[in-house]
Amino acid sequence: MALQPYASPVQRVWYYSFRVICGLILFFLIFPIMVIIPLSFNALPYFTFTPGMLAFEASAYSTEHYRDFFTNSDWQSAMWNSLSIAPAATLVSVSLGTLAAIGLSSGKAPFRGAIMAILISPMIVPLIISAAGMYFFYSRVGLQGTWFGVVLAHAALGTPFVIITVTATLVGFDRSLTRAAANMGAGPVRTFFKVQMPLILPGVISGGLFAFITSFDEVVVVLFLGSAGQKTLPWQMFTGLREQISPTILAVATLLVTLSIILLATLEILRRRSERLRGMSPG
């Protein structure tokens, strides 16, 4: 959108202020995250830049906090908890969410709108309310304070993402493809895995990534439902900030930012692939 030669003064002013505003927005979004990265290499246990760091002295930098993260048993158990809970919750979300989306899109589902609204509700209801509700319910059925309970709760939070992304992919899905498959002798299971699944896979995977991040970032529900044995990374960071103010948090944050960037890049690649495949469906 280059400035046109015939632009009026107002347009000229807007042209430049628009760029400044966009720049400011991006700066405020990115800077707090980016600043963590150099700070995490601080040799001293401070949350600020030391004079040595500003002078770019090699001795002012170290990987001390990273070593702490990988050796400290609290952090390690938190990491392994997160790494076991998030994939398990993702698996549940993806399986249930995909099936729900396919069922709801088939056109034969009764009360489609109402069911959809209920399934999506964990995304809309304030987290603290879901968490409190789950706490009371899970205590009754003996799931409170168990690994499985946390997985189920996280799966409930992640499922809406899967449903939304898969439903969106299914909108462009040509139903005559499954008919053609059946016509050529493929049973429902084969049709699902060979024809339907490959085409909606991008939606399933991006839904899965969202579900994974939801569980991996989640602190409120796990505080309510988890016991000491299910302390996840966000929980450990939360207590770390409140109680011991250790710069290890900065190292963890950097690692998480890196992980998120990798996941988002994967998402983008998948989105492009899906667009390509979509453009391909004939008719």
Place this chain on the structure above:
Amino acid sequence: MTESSDAFVEFERVQKSYDGETLVVKDLNLNIGKGEFLTMLGPSGSGKTTCLMMLAGFETATHGDIRLDGKPINSVPPHKRGIGMVFQNYALFPHMTVAENLAFPLEVRKMGKADIEAKVKRALDMVQMGAFGGRRPAQLSGGQQQRVAVARALVFDPELVLMDEPLGALDKQLREQMQFEIKHIHEELGVTVVYVTHDQSEALTMSDRIAVFNDGKIQQLAPPPTLYEKPDNSFVAQFIGENNTLDATVDSVDGRFARVRFNDGTLSRALAVNCGGPGSQTRLSLRPERVEFDANVEPDEEGVTGLVKELIYLGDHIRVRMEVLGNRDFVVKVPNGAEVSELRVGETAGLTWRAEDCRALDAA
């Protein structure tokens, strides 16, 4: 072929409604013999695809029975019917290459790898797509996709093949070539083909029998020559081939023939095919090539006079557009000869025909 005893596909009093109110298919009765090439021909929205979908098992009939090889079709799920189908929108799998698309039905049937390869190659060669096995459907033109769809429907040697306008996107030459190929395959393999098309010349050249659809009903079911020479009603007469119509009132019916009165009062004779008794309205159908010029038309014979509006020169023959009894598009085809040179635009000329060639049909 029409007795129900050896019918391969039977529709018996089938009705179909999508919304529970309007009937898209009304009382369909149709027997298709084994090895027959039956074409469903009809205007858009007349229910042709719906009939194929019911046969393939993707829609269920609201009323009536459909039997395949004597067995009620509802007892067999779609994937066990062994019916090949070319979908109107091709329905090629976008995530597979052309070769993988064709291999799909063979893999389902647990065929060996070498067999699959050979069959796929043969099917692709048949539709002249041998060089495109490695491409994705999106990388093909519409006509190429259509040919792949035809190959995919035939590759697993089904006994019954349903084709929903399989050649609609092809140019004339390629279409004629594919018509020939499909016809050839049909004769060679003895498969039963149910073919849907808009194109009447395609229907006339390929079919054993044609079912003309309109408004959810079969208007006429007959071999191509019968359909053209002896249409049962004015819809069929108008839909198949070129047709001239003249409105008249039945004066009297005398055996096979009816005496009809045009609205200018003149009388004429026509074959009473589908007209009511004396006093009822009728529409006469006359093929353009069955009308002749005749300088002196006797009143009360088979003949009328009309005004020559236009002469269209077509080399071996001339089309003469005339205004006859209010019909401004009455067309006469005359061989190029001395007779034509006497015609002048704006002059009147006499027309005659044989009473057998003038069919008195319903007035609709």
